[in-house]
Amino acid sequence: MKKLAPLALALALFACGDDGGQQVETDTVVPQDTTPPDDTTPSDTAVVDTALPPVDTTPAGSNHLGYAPGLTSADGQPCATYCTWNLVAGEERELAVRYLDAAGQPKADAQIRWSSDAPDTLARLSALSTYTGVDGVAKVQLRSFDAGGTATVTAKVGSDPDAGEVSFVVVYTIPATPVLLVSHEYVGAAGVASFSLRLFRAEGGASSCGSVHPDAGGQQPQPDLVTGPYGFAQQAQLFELPGLEADGEQVWTLQFVGPADGATVRAVGCADAVHVKAGETAAKLIYVLDLPPRFRGDYRVETRADLVSGTSGTLGSVVGAITQLFTEPGALMLKWSCTNASGTLGTVCGYLVDGGGHPTVIGGIVVDAANAGLQALTAAALGDNVQVSGQTISEVLKDLRFLSDLTLDAEPSVPSGGFDGAMFPAGAAAEVWTHVRFHWKFSPECKNTGDLQNCGWKNIPLEEIYGFRPSAPLAAGVDYGLALHIAEHEVSGMTYGPLVNALLERELLPLIFGDGSNGLPAIDSWDDLVATVFGDQYCLYYDDCCDYFTYRIEDQVPGWVALFLPAACEAAIPAAANLIRNQLASFDGSMHVGTPDNQGCTSHDGDSDRWTDAWGSPSVPCLWDLWFPYASSTFSPDSDWRAVIQ
Known part of the structure; x- marks a missing residue:
């Protein structure tokens, strides 16, 4: 009986050979007195699992393999009879199925075998077999590379072919090359969490960071394009700009402002004279700073x-x-x-x-x-x-x-x-x-x-x-x-x-x-x-x-x-x-x-619009150093003050 071991090993090695670029698991006959090693560790190289599956005592045909709950297809419908996804090349996606018995109860420790028709240059499975957990769910990762195409992944129960099989169709597209990548780094302390990117055509000095600044005053230029909102460290990718193909090259003023959903701009960052060429990718990093409070105005004291x-x-x-x-x-x-x-x-x-x-x-x-x-x-x-x-x-x-x-x-x-x-x-x-x-x-x-x-x-x-x-x-x-x-x-x-x-x-x-x-x-x-x-x-x-x-x-x-x-x-x-x-x-x-030395009057911006609404408050007024001279002496009455914008 032990002389069959070399034959089994040869068959296993043959199964790992060239399969035309497809990942297919091959069944291996194992003698009763030989137990092959169980290696189900995910890797970038497909591994054939030759371990004997647990003995299934449920009558054949009474079990069911389906999509795991919570999965949604590309059309927004729950994955039930089909599951299709549209992904960008390079993305990784988790696939999951659930194995139930005739009573609808999850079956644990069942071997699920996975296969893919995709060539290795398009996508690969992290493992060719995985086991169900106590919830009856088995999972595998599908990794993609920088190529476009369609991959169909099929899952079935190794020991229960009558339970059916489940297929995932994944369509990979190669993203277009952006003409402009704009990153921002917020270095303020006001807690601004979202930002918009404003783009201004700048040929001939039509705009500059100075002229588009929120505090510039006067008639400010209107942006030619606004994108966003963007969160922390989120990059703006622009795949086209108005008129770029015809112009061949354009010059832009780029301005990040935040918050994106606020009526008042509280943080800003800007870059002047950014050149963008058709067919190329221009990249810019913009630091965003808090705008200072504004104090200009008439106050009633x-x-x-x-x-x-x-x-x-x-x-x-x-x-x-x-x-x-x-x-x-x-x-x-x-x-x-x-x-x-x-x-x-x-x-x-x-x-x-x-x-x-x-x-x-x-x-x-x-x-x-x-x-x-x-x-x-x-x-x-x-x-x-x-x-x-x-x-x-x-x-x-x-x-x-x-x-x-x-x-x-x-x-x-x-x-x-x-x-x-x-x-x-x-x-x-x-x-x-x-x-x-x-x-x-x-x-x-x-x-x-x-x-x-x-x-x-x-x-x-x-x-x-x-x-x-x-x-x-x-x-x-x-x-x-x-x-x-x-x-x-x-x-x-x-x-x-x-x-x-x-x-x-x-x-x-x-x-x-x-x-x-x-x-x-x-x-x-x-x-x-x-x-x-x-x-x-x-x-x-x-x-x-x-x-x-x-x-x-x-x-x-x-x-x-x-x-x-x-x-x-x-x-x-x-x-x-x-x-x-x-x-x-x-x-x-x-x-x-005058105000006492080192005791200024605190400003208040009650509506967070950056404009100072008041100096001091009724409960905490500001102090004066106030006095009247007379003869060779002075009189310093007890005094305090507050001011409100008019």
Whole structure:
């Protein structure tokens, strides 16, 4: 029996010989006492498997071999009675069949034999036999080469010919040679994931990377061709270009932009003067970079400033005294009226105040009358339930809002030593301060509302205070973290004292003591306030404030004092009013402002269109280094700001 082994080996070697270029497995008769080696390892060389298949105890003809589930033919239909694929030469495809018994259950460990009619130069199977798994599925790889043609691969069960056979028809085509290959490499950080390729004819300078750049402005050329979208590392292959065959050679500007499906271009890469010839393949690699945010525009800035807290020295004394004027004005008015008084007023003041400016007994009567007059005026204007005091005035001055227009006419592009970013070109950044706002919580619109913070805001144009709108050119830049830095600068003419005086005298006095809406004259000057505090709310109308004041207290003071009171009162009114104005006007140093060192204002692009929508936010405002000079000192109010694009 063992003498048959050489014969079996010879037959096996003969089966591996030249078969005319086809892969066909030949059945080999093996004696019962000889077991050939089982070599089913896939390789590029077809291997004849001579192993004995498992004994199939199922009655012949009751099993079925079919296509594995999930396979789809070239026409889009599931592979059932046929399976045809159209592939490009060089592609590899997995073939799969499923072997079931009569009950429709998968049969495992069954040998499936594969054969192909394709020559080796077209396609080869990775193995000529494979075994089914527990799911009844057996697979094999069909590898193709750089040739066109049709390969038919047939599968059958080695031990069960009645189970039928399955055929795959694979048609290979040789791809056309592209005339242009364009690759891109995205080196940005904005997370752009898809790109379009735009192609522009460039003969005669018709286009360039500069002219087609998204930020070039003006009338931009339209692309002659757009392809895509392309993902990461995906190459654009163009097999024809408009008019190339007729022209023979063309010049193109190539531009990748991303995202492909976005309304706003956020990344771009470009190549100029790419020559493409008919019948040849031109190749280009383009690096794609993130486009920088855009900052150019007009912004509305709101600056919050506390003009009371932190005042000290002379400024603190004056501000404290004036705010106290709205609580108990009598003593202050008497003191201010008698400061450096002369003539009749000086004579009377000699009996009303002592050497330190404090009220005497007779002066106390005048003080009490003035305080009572203030309370009467407040009650008449705002009602008995409203209590206005120096604290009220302080609250107003602690939360002032300044409005200004910030103009950035260009993008930052100028390097500056020591600054990690780019500066705006000279003359491209400027500001104009337009309004000051204050919050009046006793405004009628704030009654019966739960939103006290957003009602009662009064806007005053700054030209009504200063006679012009303060403005200044800016040295400004944007750092690599996209934060705005503004160098400290002087806003000429925007002064502390005149501002506070105007707010108190022209705005708050009418709101507190009467704006004329009741038919009586408005109390809108320090003169009016002093006069009505000495008199009453009607005395401005009748022009008898000092006479009425004398009438109020003549029974409480010596007769000779009462005799001189009207004249003294008439002199006291402008004296006190002018002293208040002059004290505030002396603080006439212009405001200085800028962002703190190394603390720029963060930019925000809420809609991701690359345009900066805001600087700072309501929850995280930006900081100012803001201060006013006075005498030999400075006052730096607590302040912050934010800006919104207009």
